[in-house]
Amino acid sequence: MSELLQEQSQRQNAKIGAHYIHLQKPIEALNIRIDAQYLKVINIQQGDVIEFCLPKGQSLELLIRDLNGYFKPSLVQAMSDAGTIQITAASQTLAQLQQNRQSSLRLKQQLQQHQIDVQDLQRIVCIDGTQNIKFSCLEDGKMMVFNTGQDLCIDQHACINEITAIIHTQQALTEYLPEPLATPVQEIRIPRASAKTYRVKAGQWIQIIDVSGKQCSDFLAFDAEALAQGKEIGLDAVATRTLLGHSTPTPGLHSRFAGANMQTLVEMVQDTVGRHDMFLTACSPKFYEDSGYFGHISCTENFNQVLKCHGIAAKTAWPAINFFYNTQVEACGTISMDEPWSRPGDYVLLRAAKDLVCASSACPDDIDPSNGWIPTDIHVRIYDESEYFPRSIAYRVTPEEMPRMTKNSAFYPRIATLTSHIVDYRGYWVAAQYDGWGAKSEYLACRERVAMIDLSALRKFEVVGPDAEKFLQYALTRNVRKLAIGEIAYSAICLETGGMLDDGTIFRMGENNFRWVCGDDYTGVxxxxxxxxxxxxxxxxxxSDQIHNVAVQGPHSRELLQQLIWTPEHQPSIEKLAWFHFTLGRLGGPTGFPVMVSRTGYTGELGFEVWCHPDHGTQLWDAIWQAGQPYEIAPMGFDALDMLRIEAGLIFAEHEFSPQTNPFEAGIGFTVPLKTKEENFIGKDAIQNQSPQSRHKLVGLVLEHSQAAVHGDLVYPSTGRYPVGVITSATNSPILQKQIALCRLAPQYADLGTAVEIGKLDGQQKRLTAQVVALPFYDPERIRVRS
Known part of the structure; x- marks a missing residue:
């Protein structure tokens, strides 16, 4: 059998462009992320060099074993300034285990999985006092990397951060097969330029892995029960696009894929790439013949061969889900393609909705960039229906790192019981709106009573040290030096060009301790x-992983939280907490768990944010929810939040500001004290060199009719042909009962009362009339938020 398969593979390879047969895609140094409070096992080979990049002041613990499982630290040798290396007990790991918290339970499960007991932790390699260290591997073995430590308390700052291991190998790597997500029930290797069929049961999970990167894999699925009855019901492009509301590929999850009978066959659950084609055809003989490559093997031919035994008729060209195939649709409607975005080890994870006959290919196309010019293998793993994998989409903070998957906040278990409208927001699952409420009802609850919203997706960074104030004075536009302990300031962070990298709030926790809360992970980098x-x-x-927060906003927010939060004598009470200040206390009394409460929000209403460790998230949610019942509290999603913040004239990343927009153009010039802040800060020169009279201004627009503007619509002078501004955000205002918008407008047209027109279609065929008004639309004196 093996000889037959080898002969078949040779025949297939002969039909691929001969000049590519012996080429492989070498993988450069492999970056592996070890998340905070986790264990990672790395297989090492003789000659490998492993480099660790550690956060400043963070230690590292290693358990090094030979292939027989014995502790053998001599298996590796330090190559660089190693700080302090000693054989000692794993103090950080043991401290995490002794907490008896969620992080310790998770770590115990990892130890059991890798057959490590507490006795093994009495003698490990501990590295301290360095940020970068390299080891050369003298023998094959395993390196257990412990990035461990105690949980962060809300009033502390010494948290454990992720570390990066960079593996350099003397032998060129040509593939990376990641560890299984669970125990597979099937492992299927699909050699390059071939296809295979496999059966899966309803509820089973299908992981399709690109082991070498830049390799497309066409996917077909058929209803197995229908096939047994002589009916062919496979994935259908028209049905799927109709149900999804997507006609072209977009980054992220595409959710359910249906057959011609409009019933779901498979559902996408995880995706580390975010770029695929949906239902163009698999490559076919005609494609290669039209390109001048006669007799070239194709996915369609391979599918026809392997599907024959299932009684499925051959096709001239198979419509398929083309995983990892990088296509896009231009504004003019033209479909274009380029090399795949997938990297070695990237995958998609599907779940079967029915018993299925599936087929996957490793595409043989070597005449264009669709496989990076070099076809390679695809690997498929099937997992039992009893397993559970969370829905997630991958994103990267920096281009070279391993993908990060969408997370659940500490409050997600409660949110998921209240709504089916869950969306991805910057790497977290959040509620768009809640079942039984809806965006308008949630909005009204915030304006009239009280509402609560999960804002854990905000990124938090602890900035500490003797130069903390001096550094933040340089990095932020705001005058940090003026902040008292317990005070908060809203600030921009600018690039040297003056463009905004991010905005956020800076908390002064102590003389040399600050907490920066912003929107983007990259800001920390x-x-x-x-x-x-x-x-x-x-x-x-x-x-961010140690501090989650829920906002409690609305006229009754203060009296609600007064019932719940105990504060010691040296901290302000909730009743006396001033706007843009915070207090430290405990939930329910002096023996409750610690929380931080800030007088901040994103709604334009009186409001607070309550911050806690994720272990206490559900308790905090339950306490606020129960205490809020007499006030008719409502959960609030991001759709309602968007309505509230637009009415309040509050800005949002990639809408009102971007790296091409400075704070004055974004409408937050008050965060840049050019005259009163003597010290230099990043972007100051560029902002000063810009003429204030030339700056576009953020203004409000009230539309005269009920038709809505949307982000990106161009704004024109009345009867003018050429645009003078752009809509940054828009909504229907329940308070004003009108369509409103935030707009960045040329200064010549930014005077209050100026009439402008919003262009629809091509900007000429349809115009919506509007008038420039002052910001904010709601509570212009900000009396309510200051009350």
């Missing part, structure tokens, strides 16, 4: 780069 560039003595660590 950028802050570290700036600190290192100028050698500031400061530590910057991400605490």
């Amino acid at each position: 950028w802050l570290k780069q700036q600190a290192e560039k100028l050698n500031y003595q400061v530590s910057i660590r991400a605490s």
Whole structure:
């Protein structure tokens, strides 16, 4: 059998462009992320070099074993300044295990999985006092990397951060097969330029892995029960596009794929690539013949061969889901393609809705960029229906890192019971709106009573050290030096061009301790780069996974939280907490769990945010929800939040600001004290060099009719042909009972009362009339939020 398969593979390879047969895609150094409070096992080979990049001041613990499972630290040798290396007990790991918290339970499960007991942790390799260290591997073995430590308390700052391991190998890697997500029930290897069929049961999981990167895999699925009855019901492009509301590929999950009978066959659950083609045809003989490559093997021919035994008729060209195939549709409607975005180890995870006969290919196309010019293998794993895998979409903070998957916040278990309208927001699952409420009802609850919303997707960074104030004075536009302990300021962060990288709030926790809360993970990377560039003595660590927060907003928010939050004598009570200040207390009394409460929000209403460790998330949600019942509290999703913040004239990333927009153009010039802040800050020169009279301005527009404007619509002078502005955000205002919009407008047209027109279609065929008004639309004196 093996000889037959080898002969078949040789015949297939002969039909691929001969000049590519012996080429492979070498994988450069492999970056592996070890998440905070987790264990990672790395298989090492003789000659490998492993480099660790550690956060400033963070230690590392390694358990090094030979292939027989014995502790053998001599298996590796330090190549660089290693700080302090000693054989000792794994103090950080043991401290995490002794907490008896969720992080310790999770770590115990990992230890059991890799057959590590507590006795093994009494002698490990501990590295301290360095940020970068390299090891050369003298023998084959396993390296268990412990990135462990205690949970962060809300009033502390020394949190454990993720670390990166970079594996350099002397032998060129040509593939990376990631560890199974669970125990597979089938492992199916699809050699390049071939296809295979496999059966899956309803509820089973199908993981399709690109082991070498830039390799497309066409996927077909048929209802097995229908096939047994002589009916062919396979994936159908028209039915799927109709049900999904997507005609072209978009990044992220595409959810359910249906047959011609409009019933779901498979559902997408995880996706580490976010770029595929949906239902163009698999490559066919005609495609190669039209390109001048006669007799070239095709996915369609391969499918016809392997589907024959299932009684499925051959096709001239098979319509398929083309996983990892990088296509896009231009504005003019033209379909274009380029090399796939997939990297070695990237995958999609599907779940079968019915018993299925599936077929997957490893595409043989080597005449264009669709497989990076070099066809390679595809690997398929099937997992039992009893397994559970969370829905997630991958994203990357930096281009070179491993993908990060969408997370659940500490409040997600409660949110998921209240709504089916869940969306991805910057790497977290959040509620768009809630079943039985809806965006308008949630909005009204916030304006009239009280509402609560999960804002854990905000990124948090602990900035501490002797130069913390000096560094933040340089990195932020706001005058950080003026902040008192317990005070908060809203600030922009700018690039040297003056364009905004991010906005956020800075909390002064102590003389040399700050907490920066913003929208983008990359801001933390950028802050570290700036600190290192100028050698500031400061530590910057991400605490987003250790601090989650729920906002409680509305006229009754203060009296609700007064019932719940106990504060010690040296901290302000909820009743006395001033706007843009915070207090530290406990839920329910002096023996409750610790929380931080800030007088902040994103709604334009009186409101607070309550911050806690994720372990206490559900308790906090339940306490607020129960205490809020007399006030008719409502859960609030991001759709209602968008209505509220637009009415309040509050800005949003990639709408009102971007790296091409400075704070004055984004409508937050008050965060840039050019006259009163003596010290230099990043972007100051560029902003000062811009003439204030030339800046576009963020203004409000009230539309005269009920038709809506949308983000990106161009704004024109009345009867004018050429645009003078752009809509950044828009909504229907329940308070004003009118369509409103935020608009970045040329200064010549930004005077209050100016009539403008919003272009629809091509901007000429249809116009919506509007008038420039002052911001904010709601509560212009901000009396309610300050009350």
